[in-house]
Amino acid sequence: MEHLIEFKDIYKIYQMGDEAVHALDGVSLAIDPGEFVAIVGQSGSGKSTAMNIIGCLDVPTSGTYHLGGIDVSTMDDDQQAEIRNKMLGFIFQQYNLIPKLNVLENVELPLLYAGISAQERRERAVRSLERVGLSDKQKNLPSQLSGGQQQRVSIARALAGNPSVILADEPTGALDSRTGREVLSFLQKLNREGDTVVLITHDNSIAVKAKRIVRLQDGKVIYDGDSQDPQAVVQPEEEASEASEDGFGALVGEEAAE
Numbered sequence: 001m002e003h004l005i006e007f008k009d010i011y012k013i014y015q016m017g018d019e020a021v022h023a024l025d026g027v028s029l030a031i032d033p034g035e036f037v038a039i040v041g042q043s044g045s046g047k048s049t050a051m052n053i054i055g056c057l058d059v060p061t062s063g064t065y066h067l068g069g070i071d072v073s074t075m076d077d078d079q080q081a082e083i084r085n086k087m088l089g090f091i092f093q094q095y096n097l098i099p100k101l102n103v104l105e106n107v108e109l110p111l112l113y114a115g116i117s118a119q120e121r122r123e124r125a126v127r128s129l130e131r132v133g134l135s136d137k138q139k140n141l142p143s144q145l146s147g148g149q150q151q152r153v154s155i156a157r158a159l160a161g162n163p164s165v166i167l168a169d170e171p172t173g174a175l176d177s178r179t180g181r182e183v184l185s186f187l188q189k190l191n192r193e194g195d196t197v198v199l200i201t202h203d204n205s206i207a208v209k210a211k212r213i214v215r216l217q218d219g220k221v222i223y224d225g226d227s228q229d230p231q232a233v234v235q236p237e238e239e240a241s242e243a244s245e246d247g248f249g250a251l252v253g254e255e256a257a258e
Contacts, residue, residue: 002068002069003030003031003032003066004031004032004033004035004067004068004164004165004196005029005030005031005054005065005066005067005165005198006029006030006031006064006065006066007027007028007029007030007050007053007063007064007065008028008063008064008065008066009026009027009028009062009063009064010024010026010027010028010050010053010060010062010063010064010065010073011024011025011026011027011060011061011062011063012024012046012049012053012058012060012061012219013061022218022219023046023049023219024046024049024050024053024060024219025046025218025219025220026063026219026220027046027050027063027216027219027220027221028063028221029214029221029224031165031196031198032196033164033196034191034194034195034196035191035196035197035211035212036187036188036191036196036197036199036210036211036212037197037198037199037210037211037212037213037214038198038199038200038201038206038207038208038209038210038212038213038214038227039051039198039199039200039201039214039216040200040201040202040203040204040207040213040214040215040216041202041215041216041217042202042217043202044218045216045217045218045219046216046218046219046220047200047201047202047216048169048200049219050200050216051167051169051198051200053065053073054067054165054167054198055084055088055090055167056072056075056080056081056083056084056088057080057084059072059073059074059075059080060073067083067087067164067165068087068164070083085110085113085114085161086161087163087164087165088163088164088165088167089157089158089159089161089163089165089166089167090158090167090168090169091151091154091155091158091166091167091168091169091171092154092169092170092171093169093170093171093172093173093174094174095142095147095150095151095153095154095174096154097142097150097153097154098142099141099142099143100141101141101142102138102139102140102141103129103134103137103138103139103140103141103142103145103153104122104125104126104129104138104139106142106153106157107125107128107129107153107156107157107160108121108122108124108125108160109157110157110160110161111124111125111160111161114161121160124160124161124162125156125160126138127160128156128157128159128160129153129156131156131159131190131193132152132153132155132156132159132186133152134149134152134153134156137149137153146179147174147175147176147179148175148179148182148183151171151172151174151175151179151183152183152186155183155186155187155190159190159195164196165196165197165198166187166190166195166196166197166198167198167200168187168197168198168199168200169200170200170201170202170203171183171184171187171199172184172203172206180206184206184209187199187209188209191211197210204233207227207232208227208228208232208233209227210227211226211227212224212225212226212227213225213226213227213232215232
């Protein structure tokens, strides 16, 4: 089976004065259709750079990136934009909804830019809102919704494009813990329904909601495997105190017991 996402020996090197900074340092990984993968790491680990390359927002310095079997690592901006619009659905920490447009219009907007007919735009948007449980909020403005509902609108907007990959960048960062859990439950539900989800996060308690964790440190993959494996939670020494403070060990115990 062809991998949906495949990094082969990816380097991303930035020149900072006389110093070459390796944001990604020889990363190889593959993600198959239907997976739910969390890419996790602290600030400076390389996770945001990995997200930008997966999302066709940046290209590697060297190495190859295949998305759906297509080599996108050497594409120019226009080519990247085309494949990004065709294959990727983005969910961000900030909902990025247009305040003056109602919920249905917000979900339709990317389809309008993609040149899809008015009738098909409407049908796709309605179906997407049904999937996230907001079919009764079509005429509401974003300001009339809770934070969790607004994030669900942004999920519906991502789904409306029928993407091959849902790329979620810190999707619970602006939400309280209870609402954040609800949004993660929606992502899990979408994955159970067959969607491929790639979640970018610094938060271990969020990462374990995925089925697989890819942990980055200093631009390298230091763990890639089952999110419930004890090895998934091994922290670098400088993070150990943070992990004990947030009760991550207890959380994982709870997850394993479920």
